Amino acid sequence: xxxxxxxxxPPVEPVDVxxxxxxxxxxxxxxxxxxxxxxxxxxxxxxxxxxxxxPAGRRGGVLLPWPNRLRNGRWSWAGRDLQLDVASPDSPNAxxxxxxxxxxxxxxRFSDTVTVGTTVEPRPGYPFRLLVALDYALxxxxxxxxxxxxNASAEPAPFGAGMHPYLAVGGADDGAIGDAELHVPARTAxxxxxxxxxxxxxxxxxxxxxxxxxxxxTPLTDLDRxxxxxxxxxxxxxxxxxxxxxxxxxxxxxxxxxDTLPPGQRRRSVAVEPMTCPPNALADGVDLVVxxxxxxxxxxxxxSWTPGS
Numbered sequence: 288x289x290x291x292x293x294x295x296x297p298p299v300e301p302v303d304v305x306x307x308x309x310x311x312x313x314x315x316x317x318x319x320x321x322x323x324x325x326x327x328x329x330x331x332x333x334x335x336x337x338x339x340x341x342p343a344g345r346r347g348g349v350l351l352p353w354p355n356r357l358r359n360g361r362w363s364w365a366g367r368d369l370q371l372d373v374a375s376p377d378s379p380n381a382x383x384x385x386x387x388x389x390x391x392x393x394x395x396r397f398s399d400t401v402t403v404g405t406t407v408e409p410r411p412g413y414p415f416r417l418l419v420a421l422d423y424a425l426x427x428x429x430x431x432x433x434x435x436x437x438n439a440s441a442e443p444a445p446f447g448a449g450m451h452p453y454l455a456v457g458g459a460d461d462g463a464i465g466d467a468e469l470h471v472p473a474r475t476a477x478x479x480x481x482x483x484x485x486x487x488x489x490x491x492x493x494x495x496x497x498x499x500x501x502x503x504x505t506p507l508t509d510l511d512r513x514x515x516x517x518x519x520x521x522x523x524x525x526x527x528x529x530x531x532x533x534x535x536x537x538x539x540x541x542x543x544x545x546d547t548l549p550p551g552q553r554r555r556s557v558a559v560e561p562m563t564c565p566p567n568a569l570a571d572g573v574d575l576v577v578x579x580x581x582x583x584x585x586x587x588x589x590x591s592w593t594p595g596s
Contacts, residue, residue, distance in 0.1 A: 309427030334556035354449025371412030456524030473507035536586030
């Protein structure tokens with residue numbers, strides 16, 4: 288078969304969309320819709336990755352229609368037994384949703400705001416269609432992120448959502464995060480084994496203080512909130528202080544000190560992941576969001592930062 292002349296190919300650009308406000312710069316990866324980089328002057332506020340590369344540890348990723356892990360990729364809904372793809376026989380769990388490598392389009396853009404979006408198409412392990420949009424608004428010392436979901440299916444659709452920023456407060460070497468100070472506004476930890484619930488919740492003291500050698504990879508809930516409903520995580524170090532705040536749409540946080548990342552990226556930043564539900568929620572039903580046809584959900588979280596002296 289001969290190919291007609293001037294046959295088009297899919298576009299390969301752009302790979303990112305960038306915002307600038309004062310000396311703050313944000314790069315949103317259009318492969319997955321997440322945060323690739325956030326800088327303020329010479330400070331990498333978010334520990335990101337180079338354009339076009341494959342990030343380790345789901346850096347900056349959008350975790351939807353489930354965050355974290357689903358045991359063996361198996362779950363049931365409305366009388367149907369469903370099977371999602373798993374990484375490998377050695378890693379037999381479905382991890383972090385379906386959007387990591389999916390193309391996003393720019394839905395609207397101004398100098399300091401952008402909305403990107405995509406569609407979760409039905410598949411054997413997740414037979415629902417969801418419309419997903421992320422609104423990013425950048426100010427000189429603040430980023431606001433809103434995640435919006437609409438059920439475009441003809442039946443109720445369950446899902447969970449999360450995002451995976453790694454907060455950095457100085458030091459690019461492995462282990463540098465040990466000198467940082469951490470406060471998490473959570474009172475309860477979910478005990479996990481291999482990242483999956485082990486059936487117990489325990490009290491958690493969020494006044495961590497200096498991280499030191501402490502290894503954390505824990506789902507946390509029962510968040511302390513201010514009068515407006517915001518819960519605030521604070522991390523401070525040589526570069527300055529970062530605050531991640533979540534509204535009431537996010538009842539869970541996963542805090543991860545990066546101990547299992549590849550050499551050169553290990554324990555140099557802290558992932559603080561807003562989540563609507565804990566690991567294995569599609570199977571366990573804990574804190575799942577269920578949208579009726581044409582129903583919508585939204586949740587907002589923010590980052591603010593103050594450079595050190």
